[in-house]
Amino acid sequence: MANKRNATTIVAILAVVVLLLWRPTVIIYGLQAAGLYATIAIPMGLILGIVHIVNLAHGEFMMLAAYATYMLCQSLGIDPYLAMIPVAIVTSAFGFLVYKLTIRQALKAPELNQLILTFGLGIAITQTMNLFFTSQTRKMSFGYVSASIDIGELSFGVYNFVFVGFAILMVIGLRLYLTKTTAGKAALAVGQNPKGAAIVGIDVDKTYGSVFAIATALVGMMGAVFITRSAVFPTVGSPFTMKSFCLVAMAGIGNIPGILGASVLLGISENFLKAFRSLRGWSDIVFFVLIITVILGRSIKGKKA
Amino acid sequence: MILDIQKLETGYGRLQVLRGIDLSVGKESVGLFGPNGAGKTTLINAIMGIVKPWGGSILFEGEPIGGKPTHEVARMGIALVPQERELFPGMSVADNLELGAAYVPRGKGIMAQQLETVLELFPILKERYKQFVGTMSGGQQRMVAIGRALMANPALLILDEPSLGLQPSIVAEVFDRLSILKKDIAILVTEQNVRESLKAIDRGYVIENGSVLLEDTAEGLAKNPHVVSAYLGI
Numbered sequence: 001m002a003n004k005r006n007a008t009t010i011v012a013i014l015a016v017v018v019l020l021l022w023r024p025t026v027i028i029y030g031l032q033a034a035g036l037y038a039t040i041a042i043p044m045g046l047i048l049g050i051v052h053i054v055n056l057a058h059g060e061f062m063m064l065a066a067y068a069t070y071m072l073c074q075s076l077g078i079d080p081y082l083a084m085i086p087v088a089i090v091t092s093a094f095g096f097l098v099y100k101l102t103i104r105q106a107l108k109a110p111e112l113n114q115l116i117l118t119f120g121l122g123i124a125i126t127q128t129m130n131l132f133f134t135s136q137t138r139k140m141s142f143g144y145v146s147a148s149i150d151i152g153e154l155s156f157g158v159y160n161f162v163f164v165g166f167a168i169l170m171v172i173g174l175r176l177y178l179t180k181t182t183a184g185k186a187a188l189a190v191g192q193n194p195k196g197a198a199i200v201g202i203d204v205d206k207t208y209g210s211v212f213a214i215a216t217a218l219v220g221m222m223g224a225v226f227i228t229r230s231a232v233f234p235t236v237g238s239p240f241t242m243k244s245f246c247l248v249a250m251a252g253i254g255n256i257p258g259i260l261g262a263s264v265l266l267g268i269s270e271n272f273l274k275a276f277r278s279l280r281g282w283s284d285i286v287f288f289v290l291i292i293t294v295i296l297g298r299s300i301k302g303k304k305a
Numbered sequence: 306m307i308l309d310i311q312k313l314e315t316g317y318g319r320l321q322v323l324r325g326i327d328l329s330v331g332k333e334s335v336g337l338f339g340p341n342g343a344g345k346t347t348l349i350n351a352i353m354g355i356v357k358p359w360g361g362s363i364l365f366e367g368e369p370i371g372g373k374p375t376h377e378v379a380r381m382g383i384a385l386v387p388q389e390r391e392l393f394p395g396m397s398v399a400d401n402l403e404l405g406a407a408y409v410p411r412g413k414g415i416m417a418q419q420l421e422t423v424l425e426l427f428p429i430l431k432e433r434y435k436q437f438v439g440t441m442s443g444g445q446q447r448m449v450a451i452g453r454a455l456m457a458n459p460a461l462l463i464l465d466e467p468s469l470g471l472q473p474s475i476v477a478e479v480f481d482r483l484s485i486l487k488k489d490i491a492i493l494v495t496e497q498n499v500r501e502s503l504k505a506i507d508r509g510y511v512i513e514n515g516s517v518l519l520e521d522t523a524e525g526l527a528k529n530p531h532v533v534s535a536y537l538g539i
Contacts, residue, residue, distance in 0.1 A: 186407065200379055200457065
């Protein structure tokens, strides 16, 4: 087992070195994409790990936050980074409300019903936004987004590295919260055994609500940052829901640092395909291939054991 | 009286399990005996608010707790060591013990003191302090579960089949520890191992088909012909 792991590490390092020499932008843009994917997938992983709900409306929360940021910044003329905290609070309040009114009622329902519920929520949110804001894309431009660096003949944009920073901060922050604070430990305990948590006096329902609020606050913050680099439209969130789900499934339930690794794999694979002009259109299919491979691999492993 | 239950009825769905149970626990150690399916675990679940009572009353230190949610019952000072232990497998012994006290007011203030008591009672937990509970043996996990319950400094400690799945030498050890504890805490314990537990308790109830069949002191139960033939197998 250890040998196999070492071999995988060596192969991975070799692949990275070869890529760096041949197409450095694959690694650079791959990491930047990985950062964006991870920041959005981590809150979904948090909800799945503790509340055990797959929130298929996850990307839609980010979309809502992006719209909120857009309106706030347009009307007040401020930078999205200043809007981050207020938008996070509003998204979190909305997330908590959605939890109380809908998801909480379905906690004891079969998994399929929960999936249908959050899937439906996603559609409802998207179409409501469509109704009020139409499908027109909205974009804001900022000078700092086009910052770039030249190394020799290589020139690349560096702005998107902020997502890598946010992803690392999120993992460290959540880890500290879950292992060092009493409330965090209680949340972890609820995720591992809700019945056991209740008999030591932890309010399971309240914990679920606060985890949902924390996760939607994080995704709200990222919605504010998202609008600095991309246009926003009602369906902008749904690919992120799918990719987040894929990453969380790859990392395994409750494995938040693992989401970072899975994001790097997804980001680099997508950008690898994008490096070939003729294969460019296929890059969106990468995550399907990855998720099928991972699930297949796990089932085969599970059968052997 | 610490726990006072009167005419308690409950069940699951349409299936009635408890048919009017009267039971009380003072500052003593009380045993609860009966065959599988008699309603011992259901009675405990009703006290802890895991199942809702259909009728009757449950008073804890004079306050009605019937129908209260589980975490509120726990915070009032009833600690449960469930049959299935219900620990947090991916967390260390230290964290499991800490969470035993963190949300119970009467345990939280004296956490350090309780921890010392628990580690003294189960020295193995000191050795395994940083180990994940999920990697430990069944016997050690049982000790973590008892330790976690004691961390809350409970007024009433309920143990559901503490010897289940344990090897005899550890069963003796667990009952040994219980006899030390009973000086300070009221204990309600269900047990298949009637012979061992009669040594550790003051009083006992025999429950069959959801009602109390017998109630007597430990000595009285040990001599009772029904208990002897049905539970002691002599």
